[in-house]
Amino acid sequence: MKEYRLTKEGLEMLQKELEDLINNKRKEVAERLREAKEFGGDLAENPEYEHAKNDQAFIEGRIEQINEILQNYVIVENEKKNVVDLGKTVVVKDLDDKKEKKFKIVSSIESDPEKNKISDESPVGKALLHKKIGDIVKVKTPQKVKTLQVLEIL
Secondary structure (H helix, E strand, O other): OOOEEEOHHHHHHHHHHHHHHHHHHHHHHHHHHHHHHHHOOOHHHOHHHHHHHHHHHHHHHHHHHHHHHHHOEEEOOOOOOOOOOOOOEEEEEEOOOOOEEEEEEEOOOOOEHHHOEEEOOOHHHHHHOOOOOOOEEEEEOOOOEEEEEEEEEO
16 A cells, blocks of 8 residues: 655645535535436436536545545654755755745645645655755756755755
8 A cells, every 4th residue: 555645734635625525515516416417308418417427526536535545644744854855845046047936845645836835756846855955956847957955944
């Protein structure tokens, strides 16, 4: 079995998502299916019914996925304050464009690039793991190779 590394925040996020899927989303899609059936006609030609069935399949798959994670997770607690690891926020300077960037290193399950939460399995996340303040890393991204220096670990 695969072991899933999570932060406490990530665990709470998954538990809330599971609760919402079970208590709200399941009921919503069941109601949509009921309404689509009541509309009558051939269900194979009813786009609302097909859409609701697809949503139902997605919800059930996500519930199964979250249950798998919640049965096989480990909370990562970082005692080392000066080392980049899961759950840590790191400020880096891109030595090519001289811009500072701030990332929180999270598991792939928790990643959300729009909120600057990057996966420990992403190129940048992987390169920064176990680095210390002052360390310089080269990261191959799809666009180019970046050179980053660790400025702060929070």
